[in-house]
Amino acid sequence: MVNRSDVLDRVLVLEMVRVTECAAMAASHLVGRGDEKAADAAAVDAMRDALNELAFDGTIVIGEGERDEAPMLYIGEKVGAAIGTGPKIDIALDPLEGTTITAKAGPNALAVLAIAEEGCLLNAPDVYMEKLAIGPGYAKDLVSLDKSVTENVEALAKAKGVKPNEIIACVLDRPRHEKLIAELRAIGCGVVLIPDGDVAGVIAVTNPETTVDIYFGQGGAPEGVLAAAALRCVGGQIQGRLVFRNDDERRRAAKWGITDLDRIYDTEDMAKGDVIFAATGVTDGSLLDGVKRLKGGLVTTESVVMRASSGTVRWVRGEHRRSDA
Ligand SMILES: O=P(O)(O)OC[C@H]1O[C@](O)(COP(=O)(O)O)[C@@H](O)[C@@H]1O
Numbered sequence: 001m002v003n004r005s006d007v008l009d010r011v012l013v014l015e016m017v018r019v020t021e022c023a024a025m026a027a028s029h030l031v032g033r034g035d036e037k038a039a040d041a042a043a044v045d046a047m048r049d050a051l052n053e054l055a056f057d058g059t060i061v062i063g064e065g066e067r068d069e070a071p072m073l074y075i076g077e078k079v080g081a082a083i084g085t086g087p088k089i090d091i092a093l094d095p096l097e098g099t100t101i102t103a104k105a106g107p108n109a110l111a112v113l114a115i116a117e118e119g120c121l122l123n124a125p126d127v128y129m130e131k132l133a134i135g136p137g138y139a140k141d142l143v144s145l146d147k148s149v150t151e152n153v154e155a156l157a158k159a160k161g162v163k164p165n166e167i168i169a170c171v172l173d174r175p176r177h178e179k180l181i182a183e184l185r186a187i188g189c190g191v192v193l194i195p196d197g198d199v200a201g202v203i204a205v206t207n208p209e210t211t212v213d214i215y216f217g218q219g220g221a222p223e224g225v226l227a228a229a230a231l232r233c234v235g236g237q238i239q240g241r242l243v244f245r246n247d248d249e250r251r252r253a254a255k256w257g258i259t260d261l262d263r264i265y266d267t268e269d270m271a272k273g274d275v276i277f278a279a280t281g282v283t284d285g286s287l288l289d290g291v292k293r294l295k296g297g298l299v300t301t302e303s304v305v306m307r308a309s310s311g312t313v314r315w316v317r318g319e320h321r322r323s324d325a
């Protein structure tokens with residue numbers, strides 16, 4: 001028998017898509033307009049309004065930044081229409097993952113959201129995180145951030161029954177990754193360089209339709225938690241280690257109760273319990289198509305929503321006819 005809280009949870013799954021759709025449609029007006037801030041602000045506004053319609057007591061744990069630097073959807077902000085009465089939900093979000101991509105009309109910009117019961121999502125500070133991810137079906141800890149890049153590629157190649165030079169790695173195209181890319185190329189790996197958007201980059205390792213086998217490199221820690229939430233639902237492994245460049249960043253970590261600065265977090269450490277992950281494409285990408293504004297005022301969206309407890313993944317195509325879509 002389905003109990004009441006299950007029904008609520010299931011309704012919430014589809015409501016998540018409404019939230020990411022709203023953010024993606026708002027940002028889509030600014031695709032290719034060269035204004036990252038305006039695109040982000042539009043997505044943030046729309047996502048916050050949509051979250052505030054939902055019957056829960058939500059707390060942002062991964063958001064737009066700390067209270068003094070983000071006017072909305074800051075870490076610790078309460079959202080929802082049932083604050084104090086509804087179920088307590090922790091929320092990790094990136095209303096526009098790929099602000100630069102959106103400004104330049106590049107690929108893979110997403111509106112992203114993950115929710116879980118209180119305490120299930122890592123309170124990651126907004127610093128870099130070194131990431132390593134592989135798809136589903138491999139032994140736990142087959143690869144590790146404690147091993148070298150070459151050792152990890154060799155271990156994965158052996159498990160796949162291929163040669164190391166047949167492995168395809170995805171890496172953010174940044175000067176800080178020069179050594180990493182050189183090491184991958186020295187083994188003969190294919191390196192897919194992405195301009196931005198490592199949430200989609202990490203998820204690509206789980207998708208049989210992409211050629212990507214492994215994800216390497218440093219990106220935002222918040223994006224690491226969001227990617228971990230997705231991998232909890234579809235399988236695959238991610239490891240992350242926070243990267244601190246100065247004392248201010250170390251202080252931020254302390255503020256969120258992080259004392260072991262060298263800790264390696266695995267998928268469950270970042271997102272445990274019954275996690276729900278939702279994303280809507282803003283621009284076309286490896287995971288989702290972007291928002292399309294068709295003749296006659298029809299607006300289409302493509303979204304995905306997934307749930308860790310059941311492993312169900314739903315692809316949702318939306319047609320929006322409201323004049324303000
Ligand atoms: O651009 P940087 O500083 O290398 O940071 C990398 C991070 O920025 C992004 O490329 C884009 O994130 P935002 O659009 O949210 O700023 C993330 O996917 C990635 O984790």
Ligand SMILES: [Mn+2]
Binds near residue numbers: 098220
């Ligand atoms: Mn982002």
